Each structure stands twice: as C-alpha cells, then as structure tokens.
Amino acid sequence: MNVSLVEMKAGQSGIISLIRGGPGFTAKLNQIGLREGKRIKKISSIFKRGPVTINVDNFQVAVGYGKAIRIVVEVDNIETNSPGR
C-alpha cells in the first residue's frame, strides 16, 4: 500500500517508494538521509497539518507537512510491529 508520510499511521513502518518534487527538493531530503528505498518508521504527526517525525536508521527526523505529503511510503502489509515498538 502506497501512502504519503502524512497518511501513514504512527508506529507503522515502510519503505520510501517515491519523493515527489524537483531536483533541489529531492537532493535536500537525500542529504539528510531520506531517499527512495530507505526503510523508515513513523513516530508521530503533530495534529493534522503539523510536522511528521520518523525514525530512519539510528536517527530521527522531523519533516514539515508541506514536505511530508510529497514523500510516498510503501507501508508494510503485515502489521508485525507493535505500535510502541
């Protein structure tokens, strides 16, 4: 199932399948470690249109709403992970 970071639920894991945006936008996300094929886990979103926070490897990133809706994630089908990890 492909959804944006915003639509993903807290506690869900998945793989970034698409970053929708220009080269500058993609490069900026790549540099900080977010790129297509990367496994991530969503920690939270702060209300409906606030930033989304995620775990990538060993670090955490906050992505503002305007950027988060451009990041598409292929969410794991089987919910093997408990929400609290």
Place this chain on the structure above:
Amino acid sequence: MKRIVLAGNPNVGKSVIFSQLTGSKVMISNYSGTTVEFTRGQLNTETESFEVLDAPGTYSLEPTSKVEEVASNLVDKADIVVNVVDATNLERNLFLTTELLERDVPIILALNMTDEAGHKGVRIDVDKLESLLGIPVISTVAVSGEGLKELVDSLSLSVNRSKIPLNISDRWSYIGDLIGKVQTVVHRHHSWLESLQDASLKPLTGIPIAGVVLFLAFQLVIGLGELLHEFIDDYVFKGVYESLLMYLSEFLGGGGFLHNVLIGQLIDGAVDFEESLGVLTTGVFVELGVVLPFLAVFYLVLGFLEDSGYLPRLAVMVDRSLHRLGLHGYSIIPMVLGFGCNVPAALAARNLESRRERFITCTLMAVAVPCMAQLALIIGLVGRFGGAYLAVVFASLFFIWVVLGLIIDRVMPGYTPSMVVEIPPYRVPSLKAQAKKLGMRIKGFLIHATPYILGGILVVNILYTLGIIDYLGILFAPIVQGMLGLPGEAVSTLLIGFLRKDVAVAMLVPLGLSARQFVVGAVVLAAYFPCAATFTVMVKEMGIVDMFKAAVIMVVTAFSAGFILNLLLDTIIPAAYLAAGLVVLSIVLPLVLGSTSDRRELSDLDDAA
C-alpha cells in the same frame, strides 16, 4: 603552517574535537547548527604546529544555507580535512565523505561517538573501513578525549598521502555497499531516554512536556534570578558597596561634573542605586546587581535545554503554529536564544534556509523578544506595580510578535518552505561542560556589555549637563508626550536605548512614572529599535536594505503599540483584562486567519509535480 579543517554533518561533535585539540573555548550544544561561523585555533604537536578551523556542520558540499556555504568554502582552503563522522549514523555521514574524497585534499576520518554507537548496538570494522576508503580512520569519543592522540599522530602521516581519485556516479549505492561490508547492527532494547525521546515527539505527551518545560524554565529564571538579585543587593550593594561610594562622594566634594558622572545625584543625601544615575552607582548596579543574576540563571537553564537535545523537539511542537507566522519550527531556536541576548540569536538565524524566513525571524525577534538584560529590569521595575502590569508588557510583546508575523507573511512574496531537521538523541548534560559554557557566556556578557552600560550612563550625564535632553524633550514632545503620554525627558531613555536597553529601562525610574506610563515605556523600549550590538549583527546578516525595512517596521510597530496602550490601559481596560484579552487575541487570530505560507507552498509544489 598547515591548515586543518574539521568538516562533517551537523551535531557530530566537530566543536568538541576542536576544543580538545586546540584548547580554545567554543560553544557546544546538542542540536544542529550551534556553530554558524568558523572558529580558528592552533594545535601544537611535538614536531609541528597546525592551524585548526572548526567549520559549521553541513550535509553536503553543495550548500543549501548560508551556514553550509561557510563550511563548503573552508574545505577549499584546507591542507588537511578531518572529516568528523557520527558512528551511530555512518551511512548518512559518509555522503559528505564521498564528496570530500573527490577533492584534491588529504582526509582523515574521525569516527566519533563510538561509545554511543556501541550502546545502540552498532559495530563498525574500523580496519576494513580504512582499507575500503583508502584514508586513515580513527575511532574517537571526543567528549572524553578518547582517540584524539591517535588522531593527532595521524596528522603527520596524512601529509605524505597522495590524493585518492574517486569518481562516484552513484554515491548512495557505493555507500550502501560499503556499509554492508563494515557495519553490523545488533538489536537491543529501548533505553528510558529513548522512550522519553519518542514521548516528547507525540502530540498527546509532547505538548504537555513542552508546557511543563517552558513553565519550569520561566519559573526558574524569574524565581531563582530574583533570589540571587536580592542576595547580591542586600549583601554586596547595600552592605559594603554603598558605604564605599559614600566615602568617594565625600572625597569628590558631594558635587561637580566628576561627581555627577561617577556617583550621580544623591537622593536625600544618600546614594540611590536606581535613581542616582552615576557610572559607579546605577551603572554598576544595573550590570552586576540586576542583570547578571537573571542572566546567569537564564544561561544555566538554556545550557541544559541545549545540551539535553530538547530544543529541536520544541521546534517540532511549535512548527504548526509558527507556520502561520511565516516561520517554521526551527525558528524557535533563535527566538529562545534571543531571550538571552539578541546578538547570538540573529547569528543563529543563518541556519534557516531562505532569505524570507531569516528576515521574518530576525525582525520578529528584534521587535518582540527582549533580551534577559532588559527583561531583568522590566521584571524588577514593572513588577513593582503588580503582576497584572508585568503581564500586560509580556502580552503586548506576544501580541506584536503574532500580528507582525501574520502581516509580514501576507505582504512578503513567496513562502517559507516547511522544515526538514534532524532531531538529536537526548543526552544527559555533563556538569563540567555546563559550567564551562556558563562561564564563557558570563564572561562574554561582562566583556561586551560593560563598555556599553558604563558608556551609556556617561553619555546621559553629558547630554543632561549640556542641556541637550531638555531641548530634545521639547522637540519630540508631540510624540513622547502627545502619543505615548510620557514626560518629555523620557526621550533620553529612547536615546540610550540605542546603546543598551537595560540602562534605558532603568532610566525610567527617576522620571516618577505611573504604572501605565511605565508599561508604555517598557514596551516601546523593547520594540522600537535593536541595541547597537544587535543592529550591527543584523546589518551584517540581512544586508542594509532589509535592515532598513526591518527598522521601519520596528519604529512604526513600537510607537503604534505605545499609543494604543496609552489609550486603553487603565483608562478603558484594567491591566489584568487587557493582558488576558491580548493573549486570547494572539491565539485566536492565527487560527482564524490560517497560513499564507502553507497555501503558497502547497500550490507551488503542485505546480512543480
């Protein structure tokens, strides 16, 4: 002398290594973007001396902010680059390394925070990494000094190295390959710090946590600051210092120009630290008796917030609200720093991506965030009229901050892009590092503020003696008296405010103002213009044109606010109701009006996609 540049991602510990290598003191915190300019130091080994430059953090040599530009330029000037890498996030950190490898410069990789990596279950085969990259790799724990001797030893080795020609078409697959060969990750359980880490990012727990942290910080600064202030006042100033000054006063003959400058006016035959307005009386009292206690406590609290790693989490919590003012969450860091001193705050704004958000951040900060020096005086002096009046001052500044943000965001073309920031792990701050940082900041205050505070008082005395204040008082009467309802002499405080805001607020005391007048004076002084030191930095950061625009905004805002307060406060609305009303308006207005930046960003991205 060979030049070493420390380069690496933000918050990997470059400044810690720098300070360990050179013995120089630099600001160190646990969040991205503490270092915004490079610092120079010297490292002497047994055989030779090196110049060491501590570069700001960058993710790439193709910079996206002013800060990253500084870093990228420094690398070009290096004889040796020490690439500091966070061992817990090797993969992402190696991106910059691959970019560096393409440059014609010897590189040493400092694999830092290996202790933390160990705790997180990350194992890295250093020898293998070294042979695969073809550069020396030294495992370090900078905060404890581990591995730094080896790092220094490798400096002389690297001198003979030839450059490594590496042309990597697809960096990430190269890095992925490398990681697969050198790194193993063992699963382990969450530590309590990590559980707290997640809790402070979830809205249900994060917002109460933010509330508690801010409330405690505020209470601590006010409460402990007041306590410290009273202690110094009673035991040092009223106890010892006052009698010393009385001897001096007698020695100077109780009058004359020198007496006026040093001691000022005797009030009922005695020194009055608030009203005498002499360099040695009011000047020294304001700096050491009032400002210093509050500032010391503030920096103690700030140091803890910085080093624990909480500030970026606060940025996440306030991101949505700040977006409505044309900012995003990370702008909260310059705002928080601004409560200490506006100068480092204006510098910290460099971490922000666009000119637009730098402009809004700097302007709002300079207008509505009074520095601790000024706050200490406002708390002490306005507080005497009662908490409600103090609340009016804070509420007015908050209201100005919100309304200005809403207006600038709508008027200024473009939008503020939403943020992408790394959130550092929580770390327990080390007491030694905290003490060092506090010491640096207090020393910085004493060195930079003293000439302005004492100079400011000297200038006032000269202006009074020459009768210039009286003349200006008459000239500006329509504004000062007519609009703001202050006595003509108050123009002197506006003049001194250009030099030091704390002294300016203190100078309101001898004017014998009513509560309303004092509130108006304090708000206008806070907002009308930055002090000389802040002004200089802002011109440098924003350019003269933007600074001019900001200055117009400040002057117009301050005098309109003063005028409105003078009209409403106590005459139409009692202080407590006015304060409450302003706060409610400040919260409701952005909710009703929504965010222009948001709309513009979304439509812009839709066009691009």
